[in-house]
Amino acid sequence: MEVDQVVCLPRLSRVAVCGGTHGNELSGVYLVRELLRTGGGAAAAAGEGGPEVLTVMSNPRAVQQCRRYVETDLNRCFTHAILNGPPSENAPYEITRSRELNALLGPKGSPEAADLVCDLHNTTANMGLCLIAYSDCDWICLQIFRHLQRAMPDVPMRFIHFDISCKESYSLDSVGKHGFAMEIGPQPHGVVRSNVFTAMKLGVRHTLDWVGMFNSGTVFEGGCVEVYTMVRNIDYPRDKETHSITAAIHPQLQDRDFCLLRPGDPLFQTFSGETLRYKGGEPLYPFFINECAYYEKGIAVSLARKTHVMVPAIRVQAGEGRADRREFTSEEEE
Amino acid sequence: MEVDQVVCLPRLSRVAVCGGTHGNELSGVYLVRELLRTGGGAAAAAGEGGPEVLTVMSNPRAVQQCRRYVETDLNRCFTHAILNGPPSENAPYEITRSRELNALLGPKGSPEAADLVCDLHNTTANMGLCLIAYSDCDWICLQIFRHLQRAMPDVPMRFIHFDISCKESYSLDSVGKHGFAMEIGPQPHGVVRSNVFTAMKLGVRHTLDWVGMFNSGTVFEGGCVEVYTMVRNIDYPRDKETHSITAAIHPQLQDRDFCLLRPGDPLFQTFSGETLRYKGGEPLYPFFINECAYYEKGIAVSLARKTHVMVPAIRVQAGEGRADRREFTSEEEE
Numbered sequence: 001m002e003v004d005q006v007v008c009l010p011r012l013s014r015v016a017v018c019g020g021t022h023g024n025e026l027s028g029v030y031l032v033r034e035l036l037r038t039g040g041g042a043a044a045a046a047g048e049g050g051p052e053v054l055t056v057m058s059n060p061r062a063v064q065q066c067r068r069y070v071e072t073d074l075n076r077c078f079t080h081a082i083l084n085g086p087p088s089e090n091a092p093y094e095i096t097r098s099r100e101l102n103a104l105l106g107p108k109g110s111p112e113a114a115d116l117v118c119d120l121h122n123t124t125a126n127m128g129l130c131l132i133a134y135s136d137c138d139w140i141c142l143q144i145f146r147h148l149q150r151a152m153p154d155v156p157m158r159f160i161h162f163d164i165s166c167k168e169s170y171s172l173d174s175v176g177k178h179g180f181a182m183e184i185g186p187q188p189h190g191v192v193r194s195n196v197f198t199a200m201k202l203g204v205r206h207t208l209d210w211v212g213m214f215n216s217g218t219v220f221e222g223g224c225v226e227v228y229t230m231v232r233n234i235d236y237p238r239d240k241e242t243h244s245i246t247a248a249i250h251p252q253l254q255d256r257d258f259c260l261l262r263p264g265d266p267l268f269q270t271f272s273g274e275t276l277r278y279k280g281g282e283p284l285y286p287f288f289i290n291e292c293a294y295y296e297k298g299i300a301v302s303l304a305r306k307t308h309v310m311v312p313a314i315r316v317q318a319g320e321g322r323a324d325r326r327e328f329t330s331e332e333e334e
Numbered sequence: 335m336e337v338d339q340v341v342c343l344p345r346l347s348r349v350a351v352c353g354g355t356h357g358n359e360l361s362g363v364y365l366v367r368e369l370l371r372t373g374g375g376a377a378a379a380a381g382e383g384g385p386e387v388l389t390v391m392s393n394p395r396a397v398q399q400c401r402r403y404v405e406t407d408l409n410r411c412f413t414h415a416i417l418n419g420p421p422s423e424n425a426p427y428e429i430t431r432s433r434e435l436n437a438l439l440g441p442k443g444s445p446e447a448a449d450l451v452c453d454l455h456n457t458t459a460n461m462g463l464c465l466i467a468y469s470d471c472d473w474i475c476l477q478i479f480r481h482l483q484r485a486m487p488d489v490p491m492r493f494i495h496f497d498i499s500c501k502e503s504y505s506l507d508s509v510g511k512h513g514f515a516m517e518i519g520p521q522p523h524g525v526v527r528s529n530v531f532t533a534m535k536l537g538v539r540h541t542l543d544w545v546g547m548f549n550s551g552t553v554f555e556g557g558c559v560e561v562y563t564m565v566r567n568i569d570y571p572r573d574k575e576t577h578s579i580t581a582a583i584h585p586q587l588q589d590r591d592f593c594l595l596r597p598g599d600p601l602f603q604t605f606s607g608e609t610l611r612y613k614g615g616e617p618l619y620p621f622f623i624n625e626c627a628y629y630e631k632g633i634a635v636s637l638a639r640k641t642h643v644m645v646p647a648i649r650v651q652a653g654e655g656r657a658d659r660r661e662f663t664s665e666e667e668e
Contacts, residue, residue, distance in 0.1 A: 034605040188522030190626040194582040248528040271368040292524040
């Protein structure tokens, strides 16, 4: 590999690991508690090149009540509009909290923002481990994804891209210069399953290991990554008057996240037993199939197009591949 | 079979099918809605011997909020003490509601009570279909169980016995002369899975079919039934100060409901990775492994002893095996 093919990127000095953004997604809740108890995040990253790690329980009130949120979904509160709206004493708790988190980890879009935000989530869908990000050309996120794939070959793993601008992006991970949600399922909300917890713990550890290696000057080779780009959502069939759903995900679709859905394939089974079929014109990849929290959002399943992205080789910018911690400055990505 | 071996029991004139007793256990919620919409319960039972069927949404406020309960667990409110306590305007919603349901389906322990109450539940545990009852010698419940086993051979099915007196029994099904919870899993709370919904729909249909056949004079042969009698619960390991759990169900135990747990077998895996083992002196059968709603009740797993019960042949009492519906009178079971 020739040196001039390697993209040089700023050091990742400050990394946040967040859990409990949804208070009933328990892998992240218990992993953050464990990291806080043992100093595990900092310990894992304490080697040469290790970044400063902030471990954050994002929505402690929702965690305390084991609910997704108290008043409104925290993970929809990180748009520029909400973060920069007028202060209000009567604002829902989560809006106040999103501004606190933005002060801690951001401000979003500013040079002071954390270099990387990893936000931990669970889903009831059979999605394995997914990194969900707003860019399909963030080489840091994509190289971390490739590292996790290599380090955890037994865990099904995908990269999901939501094509939303920085300004409109709404989730906690969008506050960092780089960021992703680490989403693992299937796990019922309000439940912690050991295998899912262990996968998340390993995913976080390997992420922090990668950051340490990156900061120390390791060159990460380029390669091709499969990316699922979100296209659209499909809602449940609903009763026109009551808005109550009238069908469930079809048994032939249930648990088949990322298996190609073709026009005419079974999509729903009504409660009276009828099969409803997918009427889209294009075969697409379903994900978030039957996610608990999305009933209220009108999403029975999300659909994605699969693409391939060529990721370049990367390394830390010259002069930054060293173990001492730099001040958190206004470096710009190239 | 000689006639004098057949136990004769009173006709089952009035049957209640209840769902939404826990508002986020969605199979029962949507099945009750479907039965109310189509008159399905009454229609299924409309043949010769068919009973009067009451279809009941037990906790509509909790259903509306998709929560287990609003103020307190409705399915713990049907003790004699709570049902007969002094009226209070400040009582939690569920206590008021339990008294309404007792007026509709009971009064509990009285001759006016419904003949059979079938209450629909879901669990996050991998329990298949279970009938849960307070007696291991209620021949009606046990014969219905045998009928469901024969009619639905592909569904794993068990009979669970909680050895609690009528006075102390606390669940909605205890209001009927006969009653059971039909518990099906695994299904996350707040989610409806088609396969679980279909199993419940079939379970209810076959139950009502059986009642119709019984009322029409069919003789049901005796036989042996496996019964799991609840022995005790085990709580999660918890932090002494915060009471937060410090371990999850061990991956080798997760999803293995009704597989014998022997002394020394793995029970929990702590969040730091340590295995904790079952220290009981007796091999027992685990169930409700990692049930979401039981974290707050201090139950990580319940343990049962397996016994075998000889169920006699039964038929309806002489003169009652006819299609016309009798008045609801003060017949006593023999």
